Every structure is written in C-alpha cells, then in structure tokens.
Amino acid sequence: xxxxxxxxxxxxxxxxxxxxxxxxxxxxxxxxxxxxxxxxxxxxxxxxxxxxxxxxxxxxxxxxxxxxxxxxxxxxxxxxxxxxxxxxxxxxxxxxxxxxxxxxxxxxxxxxxxxxxxxxxxxxxxxxxxxxxxxxxxxxxxxxxxxxxxxxxxxxxxxxxxxxxxxxxxxxxxxxxxxxxxxxxxxxxxxxxxxxxxxxxxxxxxxxxxxxxxxxxxxxxxxxxxxxxxxxxxxxxxxxxxxxxxxxxxxxxxxxxxxxxxxxxxxxxxxxxxxxxxxxxxxxxxxxxxxxxxxxxxxxxxxxxxxxxxxxxxxxxxxxxxxxxxxxxxxxxxxxxxxxxxxxxx
Ligand code: NAD
Ligand code: UFG
Numbered sequence: 001x002x003x004x005x006x007x008x009x010x011x012x013x014x015x016x017x018x019x020x021x022x023x024x025x026x027x028x029x030x031x032x033x034x035x036x037x038x039x040x041x042x043x044x045x046x047x048x049x050x051x052x053x054x055x056x057x058x059x060x061x062x063x064x065x066x067x068x069x070x071x072x073x074x075x076x077x078x079x080x081x082x083x084x085x086x087x088x089x090x091x092x093x094x095x096x097x098x099x100x101x102x103x104x105x106x107x108x109x110x111x112x113x114x115x116x117x118x119x120x121x122x123x124x125x126x127x128x129x130x131x132x133x134x135x136x137x138x139x140x141x142x143x144x145x146x147x148x149x150x151x152x153x154x155x156x157x158x159x160x161x162x163x164x165x166x167x168x169x170x171x172x173x174x175x176x177x178x179x180x181x182x183x184x185x186x187x188x189x190x191x192x193x194x195x196x197x198x199x200x201x202x203x204x205x206x207x208x209x210x211x212x213x214x215x216x217x218x219x220x221x222x223x224x225x226x227x228x229x230x231x232x233x234x235x236x237x238x239x240x241x242x243x244x245x246x247x248x249x250x251x252x253x254x255x256x257x258x259x260x261x262x263x264x265x266x267x268x269x270x271x272x273x274x275x276x277x278x279x280x281x282x283x284x285x286x287x288x289x290x291x292x293x294x295x296x297x298x299x300x301x302x303x304x305x306x307x308x309x310x311x312x313x314x315x316x317x318x319x320x321x322x323x324x325x326x327x328x329x330x331x332x333x334x335x336x337x338x339x340x341x342x343x344x345x346x
Contacts, residue, residue: 135270228305
C-alpha cells in the first residue's frame with residue numbers, strides 16, 4: 001500500500017468553524033503545538049474579533065477565510081492557495097431545539113457541508129479528517145459510563161445529522177485507501193481560555209446550562225430554570241460529563257498526531273472526563289467561582305433530555321494518550337473570567 005507522508009510540525013491545518021467556541025480553542029492548541037492554521041468560517045455564529053484573541057494568546061495570527069463550507073469554489077481556492085495537510089471540521093449548526101424548527105437548514109449545513117468539504121479534500125488529495133461528533137449519538141444511554149460501542153440513535157435533526165456524517169465517513173473510509181479519520185464524540189464542552197481572551201458567545205438566550213448560569217451570575221438574567229429535579233440521579237437533576245474546552249482542544253491535537261502516525265485509520269473516540277456532575281453541582285461550583293448568587297427555580301423537564309450521560313474514557317487514554325486534566329472548579333472560574341472580561345472589557 002502507498003505510504004503516506006508523516007507530517008512535520010509546520011504542517012498547515014484547515015480549521016472549519018475556527019472562529020467558533022471549540023474551533024477557536026483548537027486553533028490556539030494547534031498553533032501552540034507548532035502547526036499553522038487556516039480558518040474557514042462564514043461567521044454565522046461567531047465574530048472575526050476572535051482572531052485577535054487567538055493572536056494575543058499565541059503571538060500568531062491564523063490565516064482567515066470568510067466563506068462557507070458548502071461552497072465548492074471557496075474550498076478549492078483554499079486548498080489551492082494553502083498546502084493543507086489535514087482538516088478539523090467544526091463548522092456546523094448545533095442547537096438541538098432549533099434543529100427541530102428548521103431541520104432542512106441543519107441537514108444542509110451539517111450533512112451537505114461535510115460532503116462538500118470531503119469532496120474538496122478528495123480533489124486536493126488531502127486525506128486526514130478530524131470530525132466534531134457528539135455524545136448526542138448515544139441517545140438515551142443504557143450503560144454508564146458510555147463506551148464507544150454503545151448503540152447509536154438520534155431523537156432530533158441535529159443528532160441525526162451527526163449520525164449521518166459518522167456513517168458517511170465510514171463509507172468513505174471503506175471506499176478508498178489512505179483516509180485517516182477521527183470521529184470525536186464530545187460530551188459537554190464548557191469554560192473558556194484561562195486568558196479570558198476567547199470563549200463562548202451564545203446569540204440570544206443561551207440553550208446550554210453553563211452560559212446561562214454565567215449570565216445569571218453576571219446579573220444579565222434573573223434566574224436559572226432547572227429543567228426537572230425528578231430524574232433518577234443523586235439529587236434529581238440531570239447529570240452530564242462537563243469537559244473544559246482547552247482539554248477538548250488538546251484532545252484534537254492528540255487525535256491529529258494519532259492520525260499522522262497511521263497509514264490509514266478510522267478512529268471513533270469519546271472526549272469527556274469520565275465524571276458526571278448534576279445541574280445543582282454546577283450551580284454550586286459556579287456560585288463558588290464567581291462569588292455571586294445564582295437564583296434558580298425548578299421547572300418541568302426539557303423534552304428530549306436524558307437523566308445521565310458520562311463518558312467511558314478508556315479508549316481515549318489508550319489510543320490518544322490523552323485525558324482531561326481540568327475539573328469543574330477551573331471550568332467555572334474560566335467561564336466566569338470570560339463573562340466578566342466581556343462585560344467589563346479593558
Ligand atoms: P460554534 O457555533 O461556536 O462554532 C461553529 C462555527 O462554525 C461558527 O463560528 C460558525 O460561524 C461556523 N459555521 C457554521 N456553519 C458554517 C458553514 N456552513 N460554513 C462555514 N462556517 C460555518 O459551535 P461549537 O460549540 O464551537 O461547535 C463546533 C462543532 O462541535 C459543531 O459541529 C458542533 O455540532 C460540535 N459539538 C458541539 C458541542 C457543544 O456543546 N458545543 C457538543 C458536541 C459537538
Ligand atoms: N439545563 C437546565 N437549565 C438550562 C439549561 C440546561 O436545567 O437552562 C440542564 C439540562 O436539562 C441538562 C443539563 O443542564 O440536564 C445540561 O444541558 P445542556 O443544554 O447544557 O447540555 P446537553 O447535555 O443537553 O447537550 C449538550 C449539547 C449537545 C451535545 C451534548 C453532548 O448542547 O449539542 O451536550 O452531551 F450533543
């Protein structure tokens with residue numbers, strides 16, 4: 001079989017969605033690991049000022065192309081102008097609730113976008129691909145912690161789009177030699193870079209727990225609604241595996257290095273901490289980190305929520321030599337630092 005080159009530390013990585021929450025932290029981690037980065041983002045859910053934050057943290061400004069992953073011409077131009085060695089694909093839409101309202105937009109962006117990107121990679125003969133999948137593919141877990149072998153299912157268009165792209169990658173891998181693919185299933189990414197220079201910037205009312213709690217602590221929202229306290233969990237509220245976004249970013253670098261060492265491979269791996277915390281645990285941790293009260297009320301369950309979800313992290317340790325290092329204290333402190341810097345910049 002044809003031997004693929006092992007890339008040097010100056011390889012250039014295309015990061016789609018690189019001005020978004022996770023992509024921006026991955027860009028920092030890549031640059032700090034010695035890679036060059038080209039970001040492709042259409043800015044539908046992010047701001048170009050993120051580039052400044054990345055530059056201030058790393059001392060290097062990543063190349064930035066404002067464009068859409070669904071645009072074949074844009075992609076061909078990127079692959080022609082830059083010697084791209086691997087692609088990390090973060091670009092996509094991610095709000096579960098919204099995906100039930102505008103499913104076509106989700107399938108178009110997440111599935112068609114991935115197909116366009118993979119087709120452009122074929123044309124450019126780039127065969128290393130790191131994909132943002134999600135623990136949502138486990139549906140309602142039947143075993144905890146959740147191993148990668150757990151059956152997959154989807155209850156909403158967002159989750160379905162992740163399942164379909166996972167399957168597309170499997171078909172592609174089987175169809176021709178030389179692909180090096182990592183399907184990374186994230187648990188609940190939270191926090192921000194400790195510098196306070198980049199973080200999560202939700203538009204409108206946050207869907208996710210941590211940004212909502214941060215806004216309550218900052219006095220921007222009156223109180224948190226806790227969606228149910230009658231789950232079969234120690235305190236009745238939902239339990240999740242929250243992972244610091246910088247740990248998640250390091251997991252991507254580890255996955256890239258793993259792929260670089262292989263002639264071809266298809267890796268599917270959980271990126272989580274292996275620890276579950278309840279909504280009330282997170283509220284208490286955020287209260288301690290911010291020194292602010294977090295008023296809340298218990299409301300009814302949110303449709304589609306599962307009681308508990310946390311990762312089996314054995315495979316990540318074994319295959320990638322990677323494990324999360326930060327706990328909920330750092331997650332809350334860094335999320336609070338980011339929230340206060342944005343509220344009181346300077
Ligand atoms: P994000 O919205 O902050 O970042 C996504 C970025 O992609 C944004 O900057 C957006 O402008 C860009 N984008 C969207 N559609 C695009 C398109 N068609 N062309 C070019 N750019 C486009 O989201 P995130 O939290 O950083 O998530 C990144 C990836 O990780 C997504 O694929 C998401 O589904 C996946 N994921 C996220 C979570 C989470 O809780 N944040 C959990 C599991 C998986
Ligand atoms: N929650 C509240 N109030 C809120 C928001 C959330 O009580 O205002 C609760 C939820 O009911 C759940 C927990 O906080 O018990 C976490 O909810 P999030 O919305 O923060 O996260 P989810 O676990 O629902 O989903 C997130 C991403 C998905 C991804 C999944 C992977 O939004 O895209 O993690 O585990 F697929």
